[in-house]
Amino acid sequence: MSETGAPQAGKHRAGKTPLLLAIAFVALAILVAFGFVVRRWQPLLASDHGAGVDEIISYLLLTTGVVFLVGHFVLGWCVWRFREGNGEANQTTFERPSKRVEWAWAAMPLILFVGVSEFGVVILGAPVWEKIYGDAPKDALHIEVVGKQFEWIVRYPGKDSKFGKVAPEYVNDADNPIGLDEDDADAQDDIVLRGEMHVPQGRPVVVSLRSHDVLHSFAITHFRVKQDLIPGFTSRAQFRTIRSGKFEIACAELCGLGHYKMRGFIHVEPEAQFKTWLDQQVGYFQ
Amino acid sequence: MGFVRKYIFSTDHKVIGIQYIVTAIIMAFAGGGLAGLIRLQLSNPDGAIVSPETYLSLVTMHGTIMVFFVVSLGLVSGLGNFLIPLHVGARDMAYPLLNMLSYWTVVPACILMLLSFLAEGGAAAAGWTMYPPLSAVADSVPGSGMGTTLWLLSMALFIVSFTMGSLNFVATILNMRAPGLSMMRLPIVLWTYFISSILGLLSFPALTAAAIMLLFDRHLGTSFFLPAGMVFADHVLPNQGGTPLLFQHLFWFLGHPEVYVLVLPAIGVAFDVVATFTRRPPLGYRTTVYSLLLIAFLSMIVWAHHMFVTGMDPRVGKYFSVATVLITAPFGVLGVNLLLSLWKARMRFTVPMMFALGLISAIGAGGLGGLYLGTQTSDVYFHETYFVVGHFHLMIGTVTLLGTFAALYYWFPKMFGRHMSTALGKIHFWVTYPGMVAIFIMMHYQGLGGMLRRSYDPSVYDYNTPNLVLRLPITVIAFVVLAAQLVFVWNFFKSSIWGEKAPANPWDSASIEWQAASPPPHGNWGEAIPAVHRWPYDYRLPGASEEYLPQTTERA
Ligand code: HEM
Ligand SMILES: [Cu+2]
Numbered sequence: 001m002s003e004t005g006a007p008q009a010g011k012h013r014a015g016k017t018p019l020l021l022a023i024a025f026v027a028l029a030i031l032v033a034f035g036f037v038v039r040r041w042q043p044l045l046a047s048d049h050g051a052g053v054d055e056i057i058s059y060l061l062l063t064t065g066v067v068f069l070v071g072h073f074v075l076g077w078c079v080w081r082f083r084e085g086n087g088e089a090n091q092t093t094f095e096r097p098s099k100r101v102e103w104a105w106a107a108m109p110l111i112l113f114v115g116v117s118e119f120g121v122v123i124l125g126a127p128v129w130e131k132i133y134g135d136a137p138k139d140a141l142h143i144e145v146v147g148k149q150f151e152w153i154v155r156y157p158g159k160d161s162k163f164g165k166v167a168p169e170y171v172n173d174a175d176n177p178i179g180l181d182e183d184d185a186d187a188q189d190d191i192v193l194r195g196e197m198h199v200p201q202g203r204p205v206v207v208s209l210r211s212h213d214v215l216h217s218f219a220i221t222h223f224r225v226k227q228d229l230i231p232g233f234t235s236r237a238q239f240r241t242i243r244s245g246k247f248e249i250a251c252a253e254l255c256g257l258g259h260y261k262m263r264g265f266i267h268v269e270p271e272a273q274f275k276t277w278l279d280q281q282v283g284y285f286q
Numbered sequence: 287m288g289f290v291r292k293y294i295f296s297t298d299h300k301v302i303g304i305q306y307i308v309t310a311i312i313m314a315f316a317g318g319g320l321a322g323l324i325r326l327q328l329s330n331p332d333g334a335i336v337s338p339e340t341y342l343s344l345v346t347m348h349g350t351i352m353v354f355f356v357v358s359l360g361l362v363s364g365l366g367n368f369l370i371p372l373h374v375g376a377r378d379m380a381y382p383l384l385n386m387l388s389y390w391t392v393v394p395a396c397i398l399m400l401l402s403f404l405a406e407g408g409a410a411a412a413g414w415t416m417y418p419p420l421s422a423v424a425d426s427v428p429g430s431g432m433g434t435t436l437w438l439l440s441m442a443l444f445i446v447s448f449t450m451g452s453l454n455f456v457a458t459i460l461n462m463r464a465p466g467l468s469m470m471r472l473p474i475v476l477w478t479y480f481i482s483s484i485l486g487l488l489s490f491p492a493l494t495a496a497a498i499m500l501l502f503d504r505h506l507g508t509s510f511f512l513p514a515g516m517v518f519a520d521h522v523l524p525n526q527g528g529t530p531l532l533f534q535h536l537f538w539f540l541g542h543p544e545v546y547v548l549v550l551p552a553i554g555v556a557f558d559v560v561a562t563f564t565r566r567p568p569l570g571y572r573t574t575v576y577s578l579l580l581i582a583f584l585s586m587i588v589w590a591h592h593m594f595v596t597g598m599d600p601r602v603g604k605y606f607s608v609a610t611v612l613i614t615a616p617f618g619v620l621g622v623n624l625l626l627s628l629w630k631a632r633m634r635f636t637v638p639m640m641f642a643l644g645l646i647s648a649i650g651a652g653g654l655g656g657l658y659l660g661t662q663t664s665d666v667y668f669h670e671t672y673f674v675v676g677h678f679h680l681m682i683g684t685v686t687l688l689g690t691f692a693a694l695y696y697w698f699p700k701m702f703g704r705h706m707s708t709a710l711g712k713i714h715f716w717v718t719y720p721g722m723v724a725i726f727i728m729m730h731y732q733g734l735g736g737m738l739r740r741s742y743d744p745s746v747y748d749y750n751t752p753n754l755v756l757r758l759p760i761t762v763i764a765f766v767v768l769a770a771q772l773v774f775v776w777n778f779f780k781s782s783i784w785g786e787k788a789p790a791n792p793w794d795s796a797s798i799e800w801q802a803a804s805p806p807p808h809g810n811w812g813e814a815i816p817a818v819h820r821w822p823y824d825y826r827l828p829g830a831s832e833e834y835l836p837q838t839t840e841r842a
Contacts, residue, residue: 017635017712025647028720032651032727041734042667043749056664057734064654071625071650078628079643082564083635090632092833094566094826105626106573109618117611117657125663126604132666133600148517149426168515168522179517212517214419214426215530217595217670221736221749224667228596231419232513232529235597248747252670252738254413256420256427257338260742 018083022076029072033065043222046247046268048240050224052128056120063116136238140204143197146178147209147216147229150258152249153177154197158189158283171212179212180284189283195264200274201244207237217253220266226252241268295390297382298808302389303368304701307694310360311775313396317356318768320348327742329761338742339428342411345740346429347403349414350437354444355396357548357682361690362486363392363451366479366551368701369693370455372799373476375464375816377809380457388450395443402436410437413740415537418511418530422503425518435504438497445490445497452483452490459483464798466818470575471837473797473822474568477575478554481582482547488586489543496536503528531596538589546585548682550578552689553649556624556642558822559692562795563639564631565834567823570623577616577623584613594665603662610660617653624649632826636793637711641692644719645685651723652680655730670740672753673733679726688719694778699792703804704785710777717770725763728756791836797822798837 045054081089097105144155144163155178157163164180164187171179177194180187199205209218211229218237219226227237249264269277296302324344327335336344367385371378379385402409411429412421416437424431459472459480472480499510503525511533512525557568568574591610594603624646633639655677658664668674691714698706735753737744744750791800798818802810816838824835832839 017640018633021635021640021643024720025643028647028723032723035727035731036734039752041731041736041752043736053663053667056661057658057667060658060661060664064657068650068654071621072647074625075628075643075646075650078625078631079633082628082631082633084565084632089630091630092826093828094630095828096567097569099572102570102573105622106570106577106619109622110615113614113618114612117614117661118608120657120661120664121604121607121611125607125661128663129600129604132663133603168517171517171522172520212515214423215417219670219738226595226666226669230530230596231516233531233597248749250738250747254342254417254420254740257342259342259740260338260744261746263746 018079022080025072025076025079029069033069036061036065044243045222045224046241046243046245047220047223047225048242049128049131050222050239052124052131053224056124056128059120059124063120067112067116132238136206136236137204140206140238141199142206142208143199144208144210145197145218146212147218147251147255147262148177148212149214149256150251150262151195152197152218152262152264154193154195154264156191156193156278156281157186158191158281160186160189162186164188164190168212182285188285191278191281192284196267197249197264198267198269198274198277199241200271201241201268203271204238204240209235209237214255215253216251216255216262219250219252220247221250222247228253244268244270295386297378297386299367299371299379299382299385300701300806300810302385303364303366305389306359306364306367306392309393309396310356310364311778313351313355313359314771316400317348317351318771320344320351322765322768324348325761325764328744329757339408339411341742342413342427342740343403343409343429343433346411346413346437347399347409350410350441351399353414353544353548353682354441355399357686357690358444358448359392361551361686361693362479362482362547363388363448365555365690365693365697366451366455366483368697369799370458370476370479371462372700372802372806372810373473373797374459374462375467375798375811375818376458376462377811377815379454380462381454384450385454388447388454391443391447391450395440395447398436398440398443402433402440405432405436407431407433409433415534415541416500417537418500418503418533419516422500422511423516423518423523424504435501438501438504442494442497445494448486449490452486455479455483456487464815464818467798467837470572471818471821473554474557474571474574475551475554477578478550481578482550485543485582485585486547489540489547492536493540496533496540499536500533531593534593534596535590538592541592542589543582543585545678545682546581548686550581552645552686553620553624555689555693555696556645557627558797559638559642559696560624560627561823561825562696562793562797563634563636563642564628565634565825566627566631567821567825568623568627569629570619571821571823573619574623577619580616581613581620584609584616588613588660591660591662591665594662595669607660607662607665611657613660614653614657621646621649621653636695637706637708637715638692638696640712640715641688641695641719644715645688645692647719648680648684648688648723651727652677652685655680667736668733670738671733672729672737672739675739676726676729676733679729680723684722684726687722691715691718691774696793697799698778698781698785699788700799700802700804700806702782702785703788704781705788705792706777706781706785710773714770714774714777717773718767721763721767721770725760725767728760732756794834795822796824796834796836801836801838
């Protein structure tokens with residue numbers, strides 16, 4: 001075998017590198033995996049469908065974690081075992097595996113990955129997807145949230161349970177941020193809030209989402225909710241809360257300079273307390 | 287030939303390749319410097335390093351420069367140019383003049399992109415995805431004035447250049463192969479360049495269309511992407527009838543294949559570097575090629591997985607999810623083939639081999655992360671978080687850069703007839719591989735914690751408190767990694783002049799390009815084009831007279 005004088009290729013029995021590499025691959029993989037589980041990174045779960053989302057995340061952490069660790073162990077082991085100069089591990093000839101063997105090695109990851117990934121999407125994912133995007137439950141509370149640079153404007157339909165007319169021409173940041181039509185009877189009792197919303201705990205909530213200007217995304221991390229707001233469209237987010245408290249609403253789609261502080265709050269309260277709160281609100285034109 | 291024709295307006299693919307690579311290195315100073323500034327801002331808990339508008343420009347320009355002007359230019363255009371004619375045994379590209387033109391079109395693109403920092407209102411600030419309305423309405427963010435116009439013009443030039451380059455790659459690989467070099471005897475790295483060029487040709491037109499429509503919306507009052515009823519400062523815009531979603535579809539129709547345009551060549555490099563230094567053929571040449579084709583096909587029909595939460599019909603979302611995660615299967619085949627190519631090796635631990643091994647590890651980390659984002663329901667949680675940032679940095683940042691480095695250390699002797707320093711190369715490796723994995727994996731943890739990307743100050747949200755613990759470690763490691771790249775740059779330029787002289791085939795590689803002189807003369811092959819008699823992986827063949835048989839060795 002030709003031992004050329006090249007600096008790198010020449011020293012085939014190169015000292016500590018294989019051992020260091022083997023250790024690095026295995027150690028790094030263990031550290032990476034450990035980091036995912038060392039603490040529960042996700043914030044406290046506060047919605048019903050969120051449990052399904054978290055379950056899928058756990059499923060993926062488990063399955064991909066195993067593949068990741070096994071892969072790195074094999075990598076580390078090969079690097080150490082098949083280093084040149086390791087006696088009988090290095091044969092002078094190499095017998096190519098047959099076509100069959102090569103196809104078998106292809107079939108294995110094919111089956112494994114189709115199985116693991118589609119199980120996550122179809123079996124685990126589909127029912128949760130249905131909860132997120134399926135038809136709204138009959139008894140749901142309807143709220144509208146409008147995104148504008150850089151705040152959330154919240155509207156409840158008021159006593160008549162009907163949302164009044166809105167139009168862009170009426171939008172006036174100072175005293176009519178959502179653009180309610182003053183002449184519309186349904187609009188009189190609409191309740192408009194800036195940056196805050198209240199929902200009753202345990203009751204399904206449907207939020208209609210509109211944007212007045214650019215893209216935004218209505219994100220409540222504790223609820224595992226994220227839904228884009230697209231100007232020209234009305235999109236929808238729905239959830240059922242499972243615990244009371246005050247949670248943060250974030251904007252998840254870049255919307256300009258104030259994007260990072262487009263923060264709002266959602267107060268989850270027991271049904272009775274929510275009722276009291278709602279009764280205290282006055283309609284926009286009342 | 288005068289100096290200008292030989293080194294500046296050259297039509298020689300090797301010179302052009304090196305020009306691209308040097309351009310990419312220069313742009314990497316910009317892209318890397320911006321990354322440093324981003325990290326400084328993010329880990330400065332109180333007080334600002336930059337203003338919010340500057341921050342958004344930093345992020346936008348960092349992403350754009352890294353994707354299009356560092357990785358695309360260096361790995362795809364640069365190495366592709368250098369390698370393809372040598373690998374197919376040709377004297378040059380199919381269209382040398384077009385090749386020169388494509389390089390000299392990208393130079394003004396680079397200049398325009400950098401100049402946009404000087405524009406009034408600053409550089410583009412709508413994110414590298416340039417979503418309208420933010421990018422279309424000048425009032426929506428300061429960078430959406432002149433900065434975005436320059437961004438769009440620069441991208442248009444870039445696409446023109448990249449299209450010329452890809453055409454050349456495809457034509458050269460199809461038509462210029464040496465006698466005896468059938469497609470199934472191509473090295474895997476060439477298959478990856480071939481497939482990536484075709485993908486580029488098929489997908490870039492969508493972005494071209496989007497960019498032109500966006501320019502029209504911005505300057506001619508059209509409404510491709512702008513619906514009725516948008517209100518800025520209590521003033522209703524006159525636009526009507528468009529939708530921002532159209533842009534997203536067009537952007538990702540390019541954007542998703544684009545990541546494979548970048549990643550596949552890096553993987554190809556790994557296959558070939560690994561073959562040389564394991565002294566055995568890669569496991570599953572055929573299954574690898576088929577997997578590459580399958581990945582390319584699937585990558586064209588999954589674009590909307592970037593849009594799961596835009597409010598599309600849930601059935602459409604489900605389709606895109608089912609199709610997306612299918613990609614993990616052929617990708618898994620690539621991974622297993624690459625990994626098990628180490629089996630029964632006689633492994634030589636050169637610097638390029640170390641980078642290739644690091645790349646295998648990074649594909650594992652990056653590829654598996656994709657599953658979290660391709661699964662529709664978990665993406666609802668991860669969308670627009672740092673999990674995404676960590677994931678794509680592992681794939682189109684780490685895998686591509688480790689591949690580029692493996693390739694540069696490996697083919698450097700062919701480029702310059704000299705070796706790069708092994709000692710400096712090892713330092714570079716031992717900082718870059720673990721460092722990049724650490725940085726981007728920590729971003730996964732932050733994303734799992736719900737931390738959102740493109741945020742000037744994540745501490746605004748209380749729920750981010752635990753995620754903030756990782757800010758400083760990420761920044762510190764990022765600066766160490768960035769500094770280590772200076773070692774590489776120094777090694778590259780120093781060795782091109784003073785490096786130890788290398789023979790024509792320093793790595794004992796069987797692949798055809800090593801049969802040319804180092805560096806190859808103009809026209810590459812002297813008197814006659816080499817005839818090819820075998821594939822590039824005949825190492826340790828039972829019964830053969832030599833430990834390896836170059837592709838030009840006749841069959842017994
Ligand atoms: C040490 C090296 C690097 C560091 C520390 C780094 C850091 C970052 C950070 C922190 C962000 C997110 C900022 C935010 O969302 O607010 C980002 C965005 C990004 N980076 Fe990097 N990066 C590095 C290298 C690269 C490379 C090599 C690429 C090549 C493809 C790349 C491509 C991108 C892209 C496409 C974005 C998204 C920009 C956007 O949101 O519009 N980065 N980078
Ligand atoms: Cu926003």
